[in-house]
Every structure is written in structure tokens, then in C-alpha cells.
Amino acid sequence: MKSNIKGDRPDTLPRVVIVGGGFAGIEAARALARSPVQVTVIDRTNHHLFQPLLYQVAAATLSPSDIASPIRQILRSQKNATVAMAEVTGVDPERQLVFMGDRTMPYDYLVLATGAQQTYFGKDEWAAIAPGLKSVLDAVQIRDRVLRSFEQAELQGDAQQCSDILTFVLVGAGPTGVELAGTIAEMARLTLKSEFRRIDPACIRVILVQAGPRILPAFSEHLSAEAQKALESLGVEVRLNCRVEDIDEGGVTVAGERIPCRNVFWTAGVQASPAGKWLNAETDRAGRVTVKPDLSVPQYPNVFVVGDTAHMESDGKPVPGLAQAAMQSGRYAGQVIDARVCGKPALPPFRYVDLGSMATIGRKFAVMQVGNIQWSGLPAKLAWLVVHIAVLNQLENQLSVLLQWTWTYLTRERGSRIITVPVGSSLTSQALPQPISDASGVA
Amino acid sequence: MKSNIKGDRPDTLPRVVIVGGGFAGIEAARALARSPVQVTVIDRTNHHLFQPLLYQVAAATLSPSDIASPIRQILRSQKNATVAMAEVTGVDPERQLVFMGDRTMPYDYLVLATGAQQTYFGKDEWAAIAPGLKSVLDAVQIRDRVLRSFEQAELQGDAQQCSDILTFVLVGAGPTGVELAGTIAEMARLTLKSEFRRIDPACIRVILVQAGPRILPAFSEHLSAEAQKALESLGVEVRLNCRVEDIDEGGVTVAGERIPCRNVFWTAGVQASPAGKWLNAETDRAGRVTVKPDLSVPQYPNVFVVGDTAHMESDGKPVPGLAQAAMQSGRYAGQVIDARVCGKPALPPFRYVDLGSMATIGRKFAVMQVGNIQWSGLPAKLAWLVVHIAVLNQLENQLSVLLQWTWTYLTRERGSRIITVPVGSSLTSQALPQPISDASGVA
Numbered sequence: 001m002k003s004n005i006k007g008d009r010p011d012t013l014p015r016v017v018i019v020g021g022g023f024a025g026i027e028a029a030r031a032l033a034r035s036p037v038q039v040t041v042i043d044r045t046n047h048h049l050f051q052p053l054l055y056q057v058a059a060a061t062l063s064p065s066d067i068a069s070p071i072r073q074i075l076r077s078q079k080n081a082t083v084a085m086a087e088v089t090g091v092d093p094e095r096q097l098v099f100m101g102d103r104t105m106p107y108d109y110l111v112l113a114t115g116a117q118q119t120y121f122g123k124d125e126w127a128a129i130a131p132g133l134k135s136v137l138d139a140v141q142i143r144d145r146v147l148r149s150f151e152q153a154e155l156q157g158d159a160q161q162c163s164d165i166l167t168f169v170l171v172g173a174g175p176t177g178v179e180l181a182g183t184i185a186e187m188a189r190l191t192l193k194s195e196f197r198r199i200d201p202a203c204i205r206v207i208l209v210q211a212g213p214r215i216l217p218a219f220s221e222h223l224s225a226e227a228q229k230a231l232e233s234l235g236v237e238v239r240l241n242c243r244v245e246d247i248d249e250g251g252v253t254v255a256g257e258r259i260p261c262r263n264v265f266w267t268a269g270v271q272a273s274p275a276g277k278w279l280n281a282e283t284d285r286a287g288r289v290t291v292k293p294d295l296s297v298p299q300y301p302n303v304f305v306v307g308d309t310a311h312m313e314s315d316g317k318p319v320p321g322l323a324q325a326a327m328q329s330g331r332y333a334g335q336v337i338d339a340r341v342c343g344k345p346a347l348p349p350f351r352y353v354d355l356g357s358m359a360t361i362g363r364k365f366a367v368m369q370v371g372n373i374q375w376s377g378l379p380a381k382l383a384w385l386v387v388h389i390a391v392l393n394q395l396e397n398q399l400s401v402l403l404q405w406t407w408t409y410l411t412r413e414r415g416s417r418i419i420t421v422p423v424g425s426s427l428t429s430q431a432l433p434q435p436i437s438d439a440s441g442v443a
Numbered sequence: 444m445k446s447n448i449k450g451d452r453p454d455t456l457p458r459v460v461i462v463g464g465g466f467a468g469i470e471a472a473r474a475l476a477r478s479p480v481q482v483t484v485i486d487r488t489n490h491h492l493f494q495p496l497l498y499q500v501a502a503a504t505l506s507p508s509d510i511a512s513p514i515r516q517i518l519r520s521q522k523n524a525t526v527a528m529a530e531v532t533g534v535d536p537e538r539q540l541v542f543m544g545d546r547t548m549p550y551d552y553l554v555l556a557t558g559a560q561q562t563y564f565g566k567d568e569w570a571a572i573a574p575g576l577k578s579v580l581d582a583v584q585i586r587d588r589v590l591r592s593f594e595q596a597e598l599q600g601d602a603q604q605c606s607d608i609l610t611f612v613l614v615g616a617g618p619t620g621v622e623l624a625g626t627i628a629e630m631a632r633l634t635l636k637s638e639f640r641r642i643d644p645a646c647i648r649v650i651l652v653q654a655g656p657r658i659l660p661a662f663s664e665h666l667s668a669e670a671q672k673a674l675e676s677l678g679v680e681v682r683l684n685c686r687v688e689d690i691d692e693g694g695v696t697v698a699g700e701r702i703p704c705r706n707v708f709w710t711a712g713v714q715a716s717p718a719g720k721w722l723n724a725e726t727d728r729a730g731r732v733t734v735k736p737d738l739s740v741p742q743y744p745n746v747f748v749v750g751d752t753a754h755m756e757s758d759g760k761p762v763p764g765l766a767q768a769a770m771q772s773g774r775y776a777g778q779v780i781d782a783r784v785c786g787k788p789a790l791p792p793f794r795y796v797d798l799g800s801m802a803t804i805g806r807k808f809a810v811m812q813v814g815n816i817q818w819s820g821l822p823a824k825l826a827w828l829v830v831h832i833a834v835l836n837q838l839e840n841q842l843s844v845l846l847q848w849t850w851t852y853l854t855r856e857r858g859s860r861i862i863t864v865p866v867g868s869s870l871t872s873q874a875l876p877q878p879i880s881d882a883s884g885v886a
Contacts, residue, residue, distance in 0.1 A: 076637055082641075085594035137864065151528035154528075
């Protein structure tokens with residue numbers, strides 16, 4: 001069965017449709033590589049994105065293509081898989097159809113791995129001012145804004161204006177917010193300082209705003225404190241127990257204080273993609289579909305929801321929205337389908353295995369927590385480097401990222417400091433429609 | 444004088460303003476590195492672009508950052524140079540002012556190196572349908588369109604529609620058109636064939652349309668013929684002595700024949716940037732400013748026009764619009780200014796030294812002409828590789844390009860096959876405003 005060649009795949013094989021080519025979707029497809037099924041992966045982009053490194057694109061260290069690989073290329077040798085670049089607009093679970101605008105695709109098994117997008121907790125008008133970081137386009141837009149700010153400040157005679165332009169406020173101190181804050185601060189201090197003749201370094205402020213009592217709340221208190229110290233040593237101002245009350249073109253209001261600034265980036269919360277609405281299924285507060293222990297939807301045993309779109313439990317505890325959880329749940333759903341199709345015994349309930357967490361701050365520091373092991377500083381950074389290179393999808397990307405990191409470390413230069421849109425073009429970063437913030441999935 | 448540090452540069456030094464950070468502008472700035480002057484380079488992008496490899500970004504082999512370097516980074520160690528990212532909107536040569544919107548910048552010497560842009564010979568309405576290839580944004584948009592076409596064709600059931608989508612018409616058979624045709628044909632045949640399960644390879648057509656009697660007219664007839672054979676062996680249809688009569692959303696009319704197609708790319712002609720209008724100076728048919736033998740403008744001895752914006756002569760013959768001519772003329776203008784400022788004897792008239800020409804077709808073939816030497820095939824390709832790596836601006840870019848080329852050669856994969864804009868976004872490639880096609884200069 002696995003030697004089916006293109007064009008003559010028997011139409012009688014069960015059709016598995018996977019919506020979303022992120023971590024969960026790709027693993028689901030791979031788990032079905034040897035199954036007697038026809039797999040179709042649908043995504044509205046053509047690439048699988050390695051989201052944990054997306055902040056490095058925003059910070060001009062890496063190019064988009066370093067961390068994105070065409071889904072077709074990843075699944076090229078899997079002969080039972082086809083890929084469709086299309087936007088899924090709905091699902092009819094009764095008639096077993098996926099809608100893509102006016103096209104439909106029938107399925108026998110459906111895996112919804114459509115990811116999550118930024119949420120502004122009801123303040124959707126903030127999205128245009130304070131972009132999130134979910135897609136390649138988001139990252140390129142943030143990069144353009146950061147680099148353009150330095151260019152504008154260099155031309156600016158007025159000290160107050162200059163300070164407004166070079167104040168960067170990051171809302172949300174999870175790994176993405178922390179890593180982005182660290183790398184913007186480092187870029188400002190190491191890379192750009194020698195090249196801008198007029199900017200007063202004292203103008204540059206990077207402020208990280210966190211609603212809760214500590215940064216990186218998923219880590220231990222000890223590591224949170226270490227990470228905060230590392231951020232502060234790079235010049236980042238950390239504001240804990242602070243809520244953002246308002247954002248407009250001129251600045252941010254945080255805990256009653258007005259901070260004039262032109263750059264606000266938002267990593268404070270995620271909302272699941274609308275898969276729950278498509279299915280009319282029960283969801284939690286974050287819009288995630290509550291799934292059964294086998295990750296299927298209660299009413300529809302042939303529909304699975306995985307990754308950030310699913311509210312999954314493991315040993316009675318909710319599974320966190322991490323890449324490793326997405327991969328494990330996608331793989332599990334693929335295995336469940338394989339078992340059913342092949343008549344194998346049913347699998348035990350899904351169980352999430354925590355492989356540990358890491359976050360990095362600047363060139364030399366990281367925190368790492370694996371079971372009872374807690375590392376911080378250079379050893380954790382080395383582990384971070386090895387792990388991230390190892391899990392990148394293609395050898396070419398691994399080599400390219402290794403080259404860029406080595407280069408950046410040695411020279412303090414950034415390899416990808418390109419402002420895509422020229423001055424005077426009607427297409428400025430701000431003019432790009434917002435938000436297009438669901439890269440790994442299909443909204 | 445050259446040890447001036449930032450902030451305390453004496454305002455009494457002559458001010459040299461260079462408009463455009465392309466090959467000519469950068470060389471002009473570098474030639475002034477040791478002069479007692481204040482140099483300002485103004486460009487509407489933040490990067491210097493290695494335009495000869497831009498087609499490789501369009502063909503998804505290289506990333507934009509592989510061939511673009513921040514102008515600031517290039518001039519970082521030149522202490523008498525500052526860089527401004529701004530759009531020059533005019534010049535007042537009497538009052539010696541450069542206008543950037545409502546800002547002005549005074550100069551003592553002015554170098555206009557604003558490059559050229561695509562021209563449609565009066566048919567400006569074709570620009571939106573048939574983009575040119577001049578800037579990073581152009582290249583990314585062409586890449587998006589090519590890759591998106593394959594994705595659309597894969598979903599398309601109708602054979603005629605599929606064929607329309609996968610017919611690529613390139614207008615103009617200079618080096619850019621030839622290289623782009625070769626690389627699109629090769630990408631279609633080598634890279635993508637194994638990944639698209641439904642596309643019939645017979646649907647894919649690449650058509651190169653040339654108004655004149657042969658391709659690469661700047662080369663010898665022998666090399667033109669060799670290059671044409673190489674293109675045809677990759678499956679490119681070459682149409683000589685053909686004029687494009689019409690272009691619309693549905694296709695192209697070439698010499699009376701209607702070719703239905705969705706992708707037309709235009710490399711057929713260039714028009715100088717509006718520097719001639721700013722100066723109210725005499726220009727040739729292509730809008731290039733006629734300059735004196737020292738590259739200054741007749742009425743204004745302190746204003747120089749160089750590179751693609753200038754109509755220059757050397758030994759009584761017009762100088763071609765090539766990167767090497769831009770670099771040589773920029774360097775010369777810098778040297779003339781240096782001589783005047785330092786009271787050195789006047790330089791002999793500008794003389795263009797032809798270092799030879801090269802063009803490459805696919806992975807294994809190139810043509811090369813240096814004086815009486817004419818090479819084609821693999822030896823020329825190896826020479827092409829060495830020269831292009833050698834002249835890239837930064838070691839990091841050299842290493843990265845070398846890695847990408849080696850990878851593409853060995854695996855036939857493309858390193859940068861990312862469609863930036865997702866399906867269903869209101870921001871499709873076609874919706875981007877056209878043309879923004881003057882990357883090296885300032886329009």
C-alpha cells in the first residue's frame with residue numbers, strides 16, 4: 001500500500017484530512033506514513049513554521065526561510081500524502097466535509113490542528129497598533145518597525161520625539177515576550193550603537209509589562225528571578241503586576257502611568273482558532289475544543305482536535321500550549337486513526353510527556369527546567385542551542401541557522417537587517433492589514 | 444581629520460551628499476573615506492542591494508538578506524560618513540539643497556546615484572500585471588507569484604486553467620530576463636516536480652520574448668546562440684523578433700499571437716530615475732543626464748551624476764548600464780571631489796574599463812566574455828560562481844550564499860520557498876501597489 005505512486009492512489013482508501021501544517025498537523029501526517037489511507041494536509045500558507053524561533057526573525061538575526069520549510073518538501077517522500085494550500089472556512093461534521101470557500105473536500109477522518117492566534121481580550125482595536133508574533137508576516141512587520149524606528153530616530157532632532165520612537169513596550173512575559181525583549185535590547189546596545197551617529201543610547205528603552213507577579217510563570221520561581229536579573233542586566237525594565245489599560249498611536253497606559261512610545265508588541269494571550277465554532281463543540285474560555293481522552297470530539301469520534309486548538313488533559317491536568325504538546329498530540333491522533341483503520345487494538349488515553357522548558361535571553365543566557373533539573377546561564381544557553389538546532393526541520397536550515405548564530409555571536413552583527421518596504425512607498429508596515437496572525441493554522 | 448568621532452565633526456568641512464546607496468553611491472562614499480569632508484548617503488531603503496543576484500531571490504534560491512546589507516553596516520567604520528534613510532523628492536542646485544519632503548539638507552558637493560527603474564515604454568498600465576525586478580520587494584512578490592501559481596495549479600482540475608496558470612512569459616532577454624527564465628524553468632522541472640502530485644509537467648511553459656534578433660545582445664553572436672541552446676535544453680521557448688502588443692489579466696499578445704497566461708514578468712527596458720528633472724538638465728531618451736567628461740553636470744560643476752542615472756561616455760562610446768560601470772563612475776566622482784577639496788591636480792576624464800560580462804542559465808551553464816575570451820558551459824559557470832561570491836559585500840553573505848548554492852546544487856531543493864502572504868489574506872501579491880521598483884536609488 002505504501003508504494004502508491006501519484007495519480008493512481010485507489011479512491012477506496014480512507015481519506016484523512018489534516019487542517020493545519022504546524023507542529024501538530026505535520027506529526028499527525030507523519031504518524032500515518034505507513035497507513036493504508038490518503039492523507040491531505042491543508043494550510044493557508046505553503047510552509048511549516050518553527051515558531052519558537054520566530055522572535056529571531058523579528059529581531060533580524062534569522063531570515064524567514066531559515067525557520068520555515070515548505071510543507072510539500074517536508075512530506076515529499078510520504079507517498080500517501082498530498083498538500084493543499086487553501087483557507088479552510090468551515091466544516092460540516094455530519095456530511096463529513098471540509099469547506100474551502102466554494103470548494104469542498106470529503107473526509108473519513110478529520111484532524112483539526114489549526115493552532116491559536118493572538119487575543120487582545122476584547123480590545124481588538126489594539127491589534128493594529130500592537131501586533132503579535134505568530135506568522136512570518138508578523139515577524140517581518142515587527143522587524144521593519146524596529147529597524148525603521150532607529151532610522152527615524154537618527155533623523156530626529158527632538159530628544160523627546162527620539163525617546164518616544166525608541167521606547168519599545170512588550171506586553172506579556174511568557175517565553176516569546178521575554179526572548180523578544182532580550183533580543184531587542186541586545187540589538188539596540190550591541191549591534192546598532194556603533195552605526196547610528198546621532199542617537200543618544202539613553203533614549204533607548206525596552207519595557208516588559210507583565211500582569212502577573214513574575215516573568216516566565218511556567219518556570220520555577222528561582223528561574224523566573226534569574227531570567228529577570230538577566231533581562232535587567234541587558235537594560236530591560238521589567239514591570240510586574242501591571243495591566244495595560246490603554247494603547248493608542250501615541251503610547252501605552254500601564255497601571256495608571258502613561259508611557260509615550262511608538263512601538264508596542266503584544267504576546268499576552270492566545271485564543272484558539274475557530275475550530276470549535278466549525279464543529280459547534282464545547283470550548284473552554286480560550287476557545288479550545290474540549291476533547292475526549294483519545295483527542296476526538298465527543299459527538300464525532302472521527303474528528304480529532306489537537307495542539308493549541310484543543311483543551312486536552314493528561315493525568316487529570318491540562319496540557320500546556322507548547323510545541324512539544326502539539327507534536328505529541330498530533331502524533332497520537334495519527335496513531336489512533338492508524339489503529340482504527342488497520343483494526344489494531346485501541347490506544348491508551350493520550351498522555352503528555354513534559355520534556356522540559358527553555359527560554360533564552362540575549363547571546364549568553366538561558367533558563368532551562370527539565371523535571372527537577374534547573375539550569376540558568378551559559379550551560380542552559382548551550383543546551384538551548386543544541387536542542388533548537390537539533391529539532392529544526394531540514395539540514396539546510398540547521399546549517400544556515402548555525403552559520404547565522406555563529407556570525408552574530410562573533411561579530412554582534414545581525415544577518416537579516418533588511419527593511420523590506422522603502423520610505424515613501426504607499427505600503428508602509430503600518431499600512432499592512434492587521435492581524436494576519438495565524439501562521440501555523442488555517443483560520 | 445579622519446579620526447573625527449561622532450558628535451564633534453567640525454561643521455566647517457565641505458558637505459558631500461550622495462543620493463542612492465547602490466553600487467555607484469557606495470563606491471563614491473568609499474572613495475571619500477580619507478577626505479576632509481562630511482559624507483551623507485541618503486537612500487529610501489536601509490540596504491545596499493546586490494542586484495545581479497536579485498533573480499535568485501525571485502526564484503527562491505536565496506533569501507533577501509543574502510544579497511542585501513544595511514548601508515550603515517557597510518559604512519560603519521568610515522567615520523566621516525553618516526547614513527539617512529529618507530526619500531529624496533527634489534534638488535535645488537542654485538541654493539545647493541536636497542529636499543526630502545519638508546526637510547532639506549544643504550550640500551557643497553552632490554552625487555546623484557539614484558539608479559534606474561523599469562520602463563513600459565508608455566504602457567504604464569502593464570506595470571501592475573507584469574512586474575519588473577529591481578527591488579527586494581519586487582523579488583519577493585515575483586517569488587510569491589511563481590510559488591502561488593504552482594499551489595493553485597495543484598488544486599485546479601481543469602487542464603486549460605492549469606496550463607494558463609503555469610505559463611510564465613518573460614519579456615526582455617537581457618541578463619535578468621535570461622537568468623530568470625532559466626531558473627524558473629529549472630525550478631519547475633527539478634525542484635517542484637516531485638512535490639506536486641497532480642500537476643502534469645506538460646502544462647508548464649516558460650516563454651522568453653525578445654524584440655531583437657537574439658538574446659543577450661551585449662554578448663557575441665556565438666555566445667548568444669550558445670545561451671539560447673542552453674535555455675531551450677531547459678525547456679524555455681525563446682521567441683525572437685517578437686514585440687509584446689498587449690498585456691492584460693488573462694494573457695499576453697505577442698506578434699499577433701495570444702498567449703493565455705497569469706504570470707508575465709518584465710525586464711525589457713529601464714528608465715533613469717528623475718534626477719534629470721530635479722536638475723532641469725539635458726537628458727537622453729532613457730532619461731539619463733548627459734554629463735561632462737568629469738561626470739559633473741554642465742551648469743553645476745559641484746553636482747555629479749553617476750551610474751544608471753547618467754549618460755556617460757568613455758573614449759567616445761556610451762558606457763553600458765552595468766554594475767561595474769556604476770561602481771567605476773561612483774568611485775571616480777568621489778575621487779574628483781577629493782581632488783578638488785584637497786587642491787590636488789584635476790583627474791583625467793572618466794574612462795570605463797570593461798571587465799567583461801557574464802550570464803548564467805541554470806545550475807551548470809553560463810556564458811562569459813572578457814575582452815577576446817569567450818567561454819560557455821561549465822567553465823564559465825565556475826568563473827561566474829567565483830566572481831559573484833568574491834564581489835558580495837559581506838563575508839557573512841558570502842558564506843550564506845555559498846551554503847545555499849551548494850545545497851541547491853546537491854539536492855535540487857530551493858532554500859527559500861516561502862510564500863509570505865497566506866491564502867485568504869486581503870494582502871495578496873497582486874494587491875501590493877506597483878511599481879516600487881527603484882531599490883538602489885531614491886525616486
